[in-house]
Amino acid sequence: MAFTAKDVKALRDATGAGMMDCKSALQETDGDVEAAKQWLREKGLAASAKRSDRENTQGVVAMVVDGNVGAMVELKSETDFVAGSDQFKAEADALAALVAAKGTGAVAERNAELEELKVTLKENIGLGEVVRIEAAAGNELGHYEHIQGGRGVNGVLVEVAGGDAELAHDIAVHIAFARPKYLSRDDVPADVVEAERATLTTLTRNEGKPEQALEKIVTGRLNGFYKDVALLDQPYAKDDKQSVAQYLGSASIAGFAQVEIG
Secondary structure (H helix, E strand, O other): OOOOHHHHHHHHHHHOOOHHHHHHHHHHOOOOHHHHHHHHHHOOOOOOOOHHHOOOOEEEEEEEEEOOEEEEEEEEEOOHHHHOOHHHHHHHHHHHHHHHHHOHHHHHHHHHHHHHHHHHHOOOOEEEEEEEEEOOOOOEEEEEEEEEOOEEEEEEEEEEEOOOHHHHHHHHHHHHHHOOOEOOHHHOOHHHHHHHHHHHHHHHHHOOOOHHHHHHHHHHHHHHHHHHHEHHHOEEOOEEEEEHHHHHOOOEEEEEEEEEOO
16 A cells, blocks of 8 residues: 555654654555554554643753853753753754854754654653844843753843943843843833732722722832832842842843743
């Protein structure tokens, strides 16, 4: 029985096996798809479950910094065992190097390698966040990568204007552990602010605060919200008596990115 490239792809989608293994299975079974599935199972090449349905909340954050260019790639897996394997980490490093050299879209060049990795390691492996920052001339590119269990799990890139390498690194370390979502309070979307304001208003009213004092109390609490989510408003990690904006002095942050497993 003859088979086509479409049959090979369909078998691959159904079993999670590699393309060449699916082709071999169809050749061995004269194109009989069901028999090919059984052949793959017997050879240990078929997935025991549809991997794409399984959670992949583990993984590794690979980082490459080359001069004024920094790249981070999150490669996701189901277990920390696979995430810590040399083969998995090597693929993440290769992807990060590719992004640094060519841009975020370059990860598509390694689609075949990722598909083979899924089969080899027998897990739902996939790309998460992919980031590239190219600092402008004269700016400093700060970076920090938190290593846990021999793998990167929390990476930060930050571009600082008007500051030195030490300042840029300090800010990167702060971001890693303070986890800001926005650069400044002006960057927080209006709908997010309004939702938080509504929640705080209800909370304050439920506490029995006088109606005439609500606005002042909610405004104070909203400032606390900004200190949680906006980098420049956050208390600086090494000296919480000053904000990040105050620590920066005359320097400024052109942009930042954080990629964290989980």
